[in-house]
Amino acid sequence: MNQQTSSSEPLLQVVGVHKRFTGVHALRGVTLSFERGQIYHLLGENGCGKSTLIKIISGAQPPDEGELIIEGKPHARLAPLEALAAGIETVYQDLSLLPNLNVAENVALTTELAEHGGRLARTFDRRALAQTAARALQAVGLSGDADFQATLIEQLPLATRQLVAIARAIASEAKFVIMDEPTTSLTQKEVDNLIAVLANLRAQGVTVLFVSHKLDECYAIGGEVIVMRDGQKVASGPIADYTKSQLSELMTGRHLSSERYRAGTTQAEVVLAVRELTRAGQFRDVSFALHRGEILGVTGLLDSGRNELARALAGVAPADSGGIALDGQPIVLRTPADAKRHRIGYVPEDRLNEGLFLDKSIRDNVITAMISSLRDRFGQIDRKRARELAVDTVKELQIATPDIDKPVQSLSGGNQQRVLIGRWLAIDPRVLILHGPTVGVDVGSKDIIYRIMQRLSLSGIGILLISDDLPELLQNCDRILMMKKGRVASEYRAEGLKEAALYHALLSEAA
Known part of the structure; x- marks a missing residue:
């Protein structure tokens, strides 16, 4: 507990909270205590109750039983504005930013809502808003200048939006x-x-x-840990008292290995050859070869060009010059349809906004890449074949669902990601580009996805793994390419490579 505070009572207590949804007991008598000036890590697999607990604390959902006690005052439930007024601010995974407002307006939004009873003032005090925004933006390492503050959120890359959302929480004090x-x-x-x-x-x-879900980050931050499983708290205490293996076992109820998933592979023929690929202002002269059945990692900092390279190879944002060959034959990738025609699958980094149709069924999401081949001679989708394809995909990728007709948004993050991977497996891909395949995925689902990746590579698919998760790259890849300032700066054999050495190289300025 922070010694600066004059009060000895906890800032917030969660007492005996239950929450039920249709057929699901999401929280089962959860009791927690949060001290002032402390950092708590909330860990658990997707579906363990973390999100429900967060929504109850932030006022987005009421508990069925139990109460919250904030600075000694009990609440049977909170409205979102009451939570804001009590000093509770949430940075959600989907960021909850308004894309048509600029950076400064988004940073000041919750403060305005709390101060004006849920309404925005007809006119902002622009000078005060700019000063508040500048302080908060600089606190998270972003520019506080007028040009950046005036930038629309929709014009920013995802990583920058993430930092803006954190700055908003800081601005609200x-x-x-x-x-x-x-x-x-x-x-x-x-x-x-x-x-x-x-x-x-x-x-x-x-x-x-x-x-x-990133345990290394939790250890680096330090503080307390709360582990949940099946809607209950199963452990808590200083995070330094637990090993990663212990935490993984507490979260999943089973032992997960931290060893390499990758067994050594023999060199096979080249399936994808990239030669001097360039896109102005993003990457230049990128050359590499991906072999059949190989998992090739690509990493680098945000401005390295790794994300843009992935999008170019998927035909989303094509290169300006350079060459691409598939099985020795030159190909041109100007659109995603070009990539699909050449049997190149692409699982994007942002599955919610770029990959999935959240309100559509699991079946519809799986068959999207195959719709044209599922049509009969009258142009209608063969429902029987579509259902068989979806059922087979759910079974093969261990997607946890009782019904393929359920909307994909009803699934956990790990299961959603497997639906997206399954969509591209339906085209029988030669190359599969996985861009951050385990972002926002719990340790149990990561284990399943990694094993799927290994199985796919053994079937002969060449996999390009774009990731900044260094353990993920080291556990799964044959080789790792490191990009810096738009170029491939170095190449590593993953087997035997130490994470510390890769991390040091990543932060080194030399390209």
């Missing part, structure tokens, strides 16, 4: 900040900056509830 997967789109350099931000918040007496 919250007492209790919930961060739901705040580092999913951040590179290691930005994560290091966020760790410093959290240390400052803690020093100011702010309590932080940090939800993450």
